[in-house]
Amino acid sequence: xxxxxxxxxxxxxxxxxxxxxxxxxxxxxxxxxxxxxxxxxxxxxxxxxxxxxxxxxxxxxxxxxxxxxxxxxxxxxxxxxxxxxxxxxxxxxxxxxxxxxxxxxxxxxxxxxxxxxxxxxxxxxxxxxxxxxxxxxxxxxxxxxxxxxxxxxxxxxxxxxxxxxxxxxxxxxxxxxxxxxxxxxxxxxxxxxxxxxxxxxxxxxxxxxxxxxxxxxxxxxxxxxxxxxxxxxxxxxxxxxxxxxxxxxxxxxxxxxxxxxxxxxxxxxxxxxxxxxxxxxxxxxxxxxxxxxxxxxxxxxxxxxxxxxxxxxxxxxxxxxxxxxx
Numbered sequence: 584x585x586x587x588x589x590x591x592x593x594x595x596x597x598x599x600x601x602x603x604x605x606x607x608x609x610x611x612x613x614x615x616x617x618x619x620x621x622x623x624x625x626x627x628x629x630x631x632x633x634x635x636x637x638x639x640x641x642x643x644x645x646x647x648x649x650x651x652x653x654x655x656x657x658x659x660x661x662x663x664x665x666x667x668x669x670x671x672x673x674x675x676x677x678x679x680x681x682x683x684x685x686x687x688x689x690x691x692x693x694x695x696x697x698x699x700x701x702x703x704x705x706x707x708x709x710x711x712x713x714x715x716x717x718x719x720x721x722x723x724x725x726x727x728x729x730x731x732x733x734x735x736x737x738x739x740x741x742x743x744x745x746x747x748x749x750x751x752x753x754x755x756x757x758x759x760x761x762x763x764x765x766x767x768x769x770x771x772x773x774x775x776x777x778x779x780x781x782x783x784x785x786x787x788x789x790x791x792x793x794x795x796x797x798x799x800x801x802x803x804x805x806x807x808x809x810x811x812x813x814x815x816x817x818x819x820x821x822x823x824x825x826x827x828x829x830x831x832x833x834x835x836x837x838x839x840x841x842x843x844x845x846x847x848x849x850x851x852x853x854x855x856x857x858x859x860x861x862x863x864x865x866x867x868x869x870x871x872x873x874x875x876x877x878x879x880x881x882x883x884x885x886x887x888x889x890x891x892x893x894x895x896x897x898x899x900x901x902x903x904x905x906x907x908x909x
Contacts, residue, residue, distance in 0.1 A: 589702055590605050591605070592676075593680060593682075597683060597690055597696075598697040598698070599663055600696070601663055601696070601699075602697055602698045602699050603699075610698040612663065617720060618718040618720055618721060619721050619722070620662075620716055620717070620718055621716075621717040622714065622716055622717070623650050623653040623715050624713065624715070625646075625649045625650050625712070626667075626713075627642070627645060627649070627712075628708055628709070628710045629708035633776075635708065635709065637776060638776075639678050640681055640684070640685035642709075642711070643685040643689065644685055644689050644777050644778075645777060646686075647664065647686060647715075648693075648777070649850060650714075651782055652778060652852075653715070654715060654780075654782070655784055655785045655788070656788065657726075658723060658790075658792070659717030659724065660718055660786075661695035663695055664696075664713050664714060665697075665698055666686075666699075666701075666711070667712040668700070668702045669711075670704055671705055671706070671709055672704065693780070693782060725788050725789055725792050727796040727808070727809045727812045728794065729795075729855070730793055730794035730809060730813035730817075730881045731857070732882055733857065733880070733881065733882075734794070735856050735858060735861050735877055736854070736855055736856075736879040736881065737853070737854045737861075737864065737875045737878065738802065738851055738852070738876055738878055739873055739876075740781070740849075741827040741830065741851075742802050742824050742826060742844065742851065743802075743843025744827050744843075744849070745771075745775040745778070745846070745847070745850070746775075746801070746842050746843055746848060746849070747830055747833070747843055747846070748773070752771075759833045759836055760833075762833055763832055767828070767832055770829045771829050771830070774827075778848065779850070780850055781851065781873055783871040783873055784852060784868060784873050788852065790867075791861075791864040791867070792860075793856065794809060794854070795852055795853060796809050796852070797853075798849040798853050799847055799850060800847045801846050801847050801849070802845070802849065803844055803845045803901055805853060806889050807889050808887075810881070810887050810888070810889055814886045815882065815884065816882050816887070816888040816889065817880065817881050817890070818879050818882055818890045819879035819890070820879055821892060822893075822894045823877060823878045824876070825874065825878075830843055844901070855881050
């Protein structure tokens with residue numbers, strides 16, 4: 584196939600109106616009146632962010648959803664996305680068909696149509712880069728710099744599942760993985776392969792939170808990043824951090840606990856909510872079916888200094904703060 588054939592066969596059918604049928608070099612998009620654009624980009628690479636032999640459907644969903652997660656944490660609604668696909672020669676028409684079909688399904692689910700992009704061949708591993716456009720009412724984006732002393736720290740969902748799922752999904756699972764039941768193994772792997780961005784919370788985050796970010800590189804590291812950006816310190820009670828039943832089954836082992844709390848790929852939201860809005864935040868999240876848990880508070884102190892209190896009431900430190908991309 585030529586590049587034009589590939590685009591016409593697999594991607595034009597899933598493109599939105601702004602894409603102009605993918606027959607032009609650019610997209611044409613008019614943001615909603617009174618709104619500002621929120622832009623985010625993430626790339627995923629075979630052998631780094633996913634296994635090369637993972638199902639193409641899972642790869643497509645992960646590539647888009649990690650970007651949708653960023654928008655959710657900003658209180659933003661998706662408007663569309665641009666796709667760059669660097670393909671090795673080994674990828675077949677069947678693979679591309681399954682990839683594009685799953686991408687199109689997620690584009691409908693998250694109301695985020697394909698606007699355009701680029702396809703190239705590469706001698707290296709498969710690489711997918713997606714740029715998502717979102718919108719918020721002017722001045723309403725929730726920044727990671729907005730946390731204030733006295734705010735309550737919340738997290739959505741459960742922490743550590745995807746980090747453990749990576750170990751379970753790997754070629755040589757660790758010994759602790761043998762203690763997991765079949766359903767628990769499948770749950771952890773699914774959390775790694777296919778993130779669940781908390782888009783339903785976007786308007787609630789916008790209405791209630793002073794600051795927020797998505798947890799992509801581990802709770803410990805990302806909490807530190809948000810406090811550093813906001814100019815405050817924080818205290819986090821590790822006994823309050825929510826874990827799934829699958830993670831609880833093995834988390835008593837120190838190395839598993841550390842992996843869960845510092846590993847990446849959670850794609851949950853960390854929010855700093857003022858006490859006056861905390862109850863409403865919890866009630867609105869519950870109405871949307873998203874669990875939220877109070878895990879700590881923002882305090883005055885050295886910017887980026889986060890004290891993690893263990894179940895024994897003593898401060899806890901970690902060998903690494905978060906997943907490192909380099």
